[in-house]
Amino acid sequence: MAKKELSFTPTRNRIRDRDAADIIFHILVVVLSILCFLIIVYPLWFVVIASISNSDLVNQGKVVLWPVDIRFYGFEQxxxxxxxxxxxxxxxxxxxxxxxxxxxxxxxxxxxxxxxxxxxxxxxxxxxxxxxxxxxxxxxxxxxxxxxxxxxxxxxxxxxxxxxxxxxxxxxxxxxxxxxxxxxxxxxxxxxxxxxxxxxxxxxxxxxxxxxxxxxxxxxxxxxxxxxxxxxxxxxxxxxxxxxxxxxxxxxxxxxxxxxxxxxxxxxxxxxxxxxxxxxxxxxxxxxxxxxxxxxxxxxxxxxxxx
Amino acid sequence: MSTTAKPKRMKTGGRSVLWYLQQDWQLWIMLLPAVIYIFIFCYMPMYGAQLAFRKYDFAKGIYGGDWVGLEYFKQYFSSTMFSTTLVNTLTISFCSILFSFPAPIVLAIIINQLKVQKWKRTLQTTVYIPYFISTVVLVSMLNVLFAKNGGVLSDLLKFLHIVPEKANLLGQRQYFVWMYVGSGIWQSMGWNSIIYIAALSSVDIQLYDAAKIDGANVWQRVMHIEFPALVPTIMILLIMNMGNILNVGFDKIYLMQNTLNLKSSEVISTYVYSLMAPKTGAPQFSMATAVGLFTNVVNFIFLLLANTISKRVTGSGLM
CATH class of the missing domain: 1.10.3720.10 (MetI-like)
Structure with missing residues (x-):
């Protein structure tokens, strides 16, 4: 990509700077998008696992990532x-x-x-x-x-x-x-x-x-x-x-x-x-x-x- | 000249209402239900707002009470609730605009920059989900996730030392605004980004190419191409937000209120409701109307102000 545009740009350095800035920017974008995804998804996921886990453990903060002691009492009720x-x-x-x-x-x-x-x-x-x-x-x-x-x-x-x-x-x-x-x-x-x-x-x-x-x-x-x-x-x-x-x-x-x-x-x-x-x-x-x-x-x- | 106009539509001297009705009667019929509804449900209550200047008389109805002038406004302005409700409302409003407003713009720019299409779709679909969660469910999620003991997210915040070990995020009043604004961002950021993503997708690709050739890095491209493309949308939405500055949503605040955080969470709309349907004592209809009317007038002033400023600065406005 950089090669093709070379003839249009004034100096080699500027392209290198630009590409470096682009890479940092894209890493930032990807990291932020993943963070965003986690923030949105986690509360939803928590409700799902809490609905089928032992409520005592949920209330003690012990159900965090996966359901524990699975049961479907809530849905039955x-x-x-x-x-x-x-x-x-x-x-x-x-x-x-x-x-x-x-x-x-x-x-x-x-x-x-x-x-x-x-x-x-x-x-x-x-x-x-x-x-x-x-x-x-x-x-x-x-x-x-x-x-x-x-x-x-x-x-x-x-x-x-x-x-x-x-x-x-x-x-x-x-x-x-x-x-x-x-x-x-x-x-x-x-x-x-x-x-x-x-x-x-x-x-x-x-x-x-x-x-x-x-x-x-x-x-x-x-x-x-x-x-x-x-x-x-x-x-x-x-x-x-x-x-x-x-x-x-x-x-x-x-x-x-x-x-x-x-x-x-x-x-x-x-x-x-x-x-x-x-x-x-x-x-x-x-x-x-x-x-x-x-x-x-x-x-x-x-x-x-x-x- | 419009093409559907019939030849007999000529200039007439004195145009009566009847003349207008006659000319477009089919369109009037299509408009009729909406016009009547708005009249009965919006304009008639506006007329009823004169209750703010009258003493409410149960027997004589809404227009029958004695005229008391600005009595109820004075009563509100001199009560302690005036500063409490006004400060709370403005705090929540300004924090919402300051933090909730930019969030979808940033999200739209992020989504627009993602290169992997599958990830882009996944993220886009995921961020919409919270919008469909009802306020009641949202508030109960807050109650469990940020519970003082065993709340998963309050534990996380304590672990990260963002809040002190003993903090009660739902009860202590200083956290109320953050809980309100944070959950608002979580819920509506994705949904509100749709309109910005749409605006970004209409940016001419040639602009990007030209900028690349000129050696602009991606950050410069965002600042000088994408952001300006969003400005008209941003301005219109901002003005519309300003017109609702005192209309902080009743729904969520009312549900989030508890006896501990009431000093921070009593806003004008919930105060009006508590005057109208008090837990103890008789309802104060006139007072509630006066407070409501006050909100309306202030909102309207903010709207006009924002519109004028926007017209001066950017040349685009609502009216």
């Missing part, structure tokens, strides 16, 4: 726990139903706002963007929802964030930047109206951004406990995250050494349940990602070009 099953059922309903509603509202709105011939496009955009930075606050929002009679109903968890302005903007940007104007022209000449254009041209060509939107919304619904905390108190309609909060956080005092013993569970496996719950509640949403990863990176790239 989870699948008998009705709280978790109910939470799971509710979360799946909220994720599927909520995301579907999100898409039904977001995509047509994004299309409308992407049309350059839409008058009042900018004022309407401002109408949406303003809410990103200004809100009535927790109490007025609560009272508004109370007035609508949605407190303590499953509906509130379906519609609480019906449209997210950021998601709307990236969908709009994507549609604006990727769908060639010629297509609109010829469709209009053929007599297609906006509904037809949206349904038959825009949606099929927006797979990338649709997968991004679905991922954003689905992850939001999956992880959301805030709205459930504020607007619901009935455990029958609460999502998995609220159940997790009760199991993982409320049963235990923090870090004072005596937390986490749950009545009825065998002592030396008691904490296994906690780790098993963490895994069981994370894996499903994790499995979604690889399926849409292909579209995802492309979608983020184009959708986010203009923030």
């Amino acid at each position: 989870i699948f008998q726990d009705s709280r978790i099953l109910i939470g799971y059922r509710n979360t799946i309903l909220y994720v599927v139903g909520g995301t579907l509603l999100n898409m039904i509202v977001t995509m047509p709105a994004a299309y409308a706002l992407s049309r350059p011939d839409f008058r009042l496009r900018n004022p309407i955009m401002l109408y949406f963007v303003f809410t990103m930075y200004f809100s009535g606050g927790l109490v007025p929002t609560y009272m508004q929802i109370n007035r609508l009679g949605l407190i303590n109903t499953p509906w509130i968890l379906l519609v609480m964030v019906l449209i997210n302005t950021y998601n709307l903007i990236i969908a709009r940007t994507f549609i604006q930047n990727t769908i060639p104007n010629d297509l609109y022209e010829s469709a209009t000449l053929d007599g297609a109206n906006h509904f037809r254009i949206f349904w038959s041209i825009v949606l099929p060509l927006s797979k990338a951004i649709i997968s991004v939107e679905i991922l954003y919304y689905a992850v939001f619904h999956w992880n959301d406990y805030f709205n459930a905390l504020i607007y619901t108190s009935n455990t029958d309609i609460q999502p998995l995250q609220m159940v997790l909060r009760r199991i993982l956080l409320q049963n235990e005092a923090f870090a004072n050494g005596n937390g986490g013993v749950q009545g009825g569970y065998a002592q030396s496996s008691a904490d296994q349940v906690k780790y098993a719950v963490m895994i069981v509640s994370t894996v499903p949403i994790l499995l979604v990602y690889p399926f849409i990863q292909k579209y995802f990176e492309k979608g983020v790239m184009i959708g986010a070009v203009k923030g």
Whole structure:
């Protein structure tokens, strides 16, 4: 490599310096990337080994790299726990139903706002963007929802964030930047109206951004406990995250050494349940990602070009 | 002139709302659900924020209480909670921006420099994983990994003498910010790097070749080619972050709070919640609204400031 470029460069020394700097830099990059990998992976690995190890040993800090005294008591307990099953059922309903509603509202709105011939496009955009930075606050929002009679109903968890302005903007940007104007022209000449254009041209060509939107919304619904905390108190309609909060956080005092013993569970496996719950509640949403990863990176790239 | 415009769209003198609706009625129908939703769930509560200036009256509802002016703001500003919550919020916010913001940029540059494709893919996929972990699970992971006795990572930090032998990372208040910021970086660094990696992949390869010919080493190439390519993205994300400076995420802090670290962990959003749903006593709705409104106004000022500065300095901004 250095030989080939020799003729272009002023001196031999400069190349040697450059190559030395490059080598140091690359070593640094590789070392940092390995460090990064370990920092990300280790906590995840620890949860996995702790979920199948003897809890007493875990609590004493003796389970570090590999599982010790393997048992599956925690996982067995989870699948008998009705709280978790109910939470799971509710979360799946909220994720599927909520995301579907999100898409039904977001995509047509994004299309409308992407049309350059839409008058009042900018004022309407401002109408949406303003809410990103200004809100009535927790109490007025609560009272508004109370007035609508949605407190303590499953509906509130379906519609609480019906449209997210950021998601709307990236969908709009994507549609604006990727769908060639010629297509609109010829469709209009053929007599297609906006509904037809949206349904038959825009949606099929927006797979990338649709997968991004679905991922954003689905992850939001999956992880959301805030709205459930504020607007619901009935455990029958609460999502998995609220159940997790009760199991993982409320049963235990923090870090004072005596937390986490749950009545009825065998002592030396008691904490296994906690780790098993963490895994069981994370894996499903994790499995979604690889399926849409292909579209995802492309979608983020184009959708986010203009923030 | 747009191609889908119909010929009858001519200039009209007085344009009424009706005229606009008539012209683009199909688009309006597609927008309608979103517009109505935003009106009911965002704009109507904004109108309801006048509760901050009224004494809350259960019988008369949100608009019916007596007008008290700035009473609740004064009450908040003169209470001890004002400085506590403001200082905590600003500390956490600035530490987040200072440390969490550059992390994905550095990661993106590292990933972009990796030569072995397999390793690059593996790393890229791995760093996304924590993003999918919910806040509840994340906080409970912190609780076990950094437990005072037997926490694997707190033991490691003690072994490396980064923290003293007796430290209680979850209980002592001076560690709260670091636990918060550190876990935030761990969780979102990979995810946030996606957008930077995308920006880097659009850099013209010819630039690299030209720089190589000119004898630039890889460090210089990063500083003079890659970094400038990231600047517009960085600025936009930074401004958006500034607009949320007092909106430190309620979710994680609320879950990380315990009686020992409360002095460092009570931020404005959790304080508003504790006013609205106190563990003991009656809820103080008006006070909570006033504190919320105060946050909003400050955020807005920060956003405008950041936007103006960015426009002056780099020529690019949000608005």
